[in-house]
Amino acid sequence: MVESKIRVLVAKPGLDGHDRGAKVIARAFRDAGFEVIYTGLRQTPEQIVAAAIQEDVDVVAISLLSGAHNTLMPKIVNLLKEKGAGDKLVIGGGVIPDDDIPGLKAAGIAEVFTPGTPTSVPIEFIKANVKK
């Protein structure tokens, strides 16, 4: 058996067209040795979950700047659970008010990273929390 690679889906749900952050994080993840599947802009939660399952990723990293995080992030977690893929680590990043973070965590988002976080922080978080 070879050392298994951590596979991460970087997803951009909803309508905002800003994927600079998603691309920066995708690159940082690649440089950390992860295999990153990037699905592009304006994905529905259903598309993201289908891709996460087919790609058998360990982590779903959701980048969201539109303000719809309270709706879309929990929806992705719930859909994953419905499809029997509730074991995947779901993390979020973007412009997310501090007040919303406890609610997101209660909804199953393992961690939320806000602007200014060094890319090493989510990388270390993933390494520490992926079940391998």
Added chain:
Amino acid sequence: MAIARLITKAENEDPEATIALRQLYPKTGRAFLVGITGPPGSGKSTLTDKLVKELRKRNKTVGVIAVDPSSPFTGGAILGDRIRMSDLALDEGVFIRSMGTRGSLGGLSQASHAAIKILDAAGFDYILIETVGVGQSEIDIVKTADTTVVVTVPGLGDDIQAIKAGIMEIGDIFVVNKADRDGADRVVIELSQMLELNQNMGEWFPPILKTVASRNEGIIQLVEKIDAHKDFLNSSGELIIRRKERISNEIFNLILKRVSVEIMRKLAEDNWENELAEILEKRKNPYDVIDRVIKELLQ
């Protein structure tokens, strides 16, 4: 779900994958394998997306294996082929899997062969394997497809030269994508001239098609050519020859891999470091050592 997990196990060389593949093997061989290769930016992913949609219109189920290079430095990869295929995500008749080359000796071809078998046994009618047509390992995979589509675009200058050196021989169908750009006809002429120079061409003369994948132009014709090539392979007996060659290569590579693991293990046991030092100091020569190792190995 089960398909996805099993592919992961095969990629990680988990022994469970081999057990599963043993059981799956008798169920393989029904799917038709189409390799799609070409230089970066030639529109392979968009073309693949449109091909899948056309095949779905014809009620065929499709598996896609999209291979992108892994970084040789970190082993990481950004696999972005799904960006062009996001409308397919919710179609139950389509399964898309992105794979990184993971760099190592034959590692990619082993995992992708396993993925092909898993999708084949799962009953997909067509399996499309998309790779960048540079580098030997990518060419190896594509070479093993039943039909290989080589994609190029106008305006790449010396690209034709690259194709000539590498993959001219393996194309069963050539596609000049982005054919709304200047110079498309010239690329077609250059390709056809080069194909005419090919000796021992056999009975199938590779067609050259123009497509504009982003506007869905030329896709129906491409599917028709793929099916025509499929019919040709069946009626000429070439399909069996190709598949025999493929399984032969695959078995050979798997044996090589297992044996090389054994050799490395044995060398490590045999005081290898000291022997290397002796070779460096010229007290031994490499050739005697090689002979000895092989002799011991074959005992």
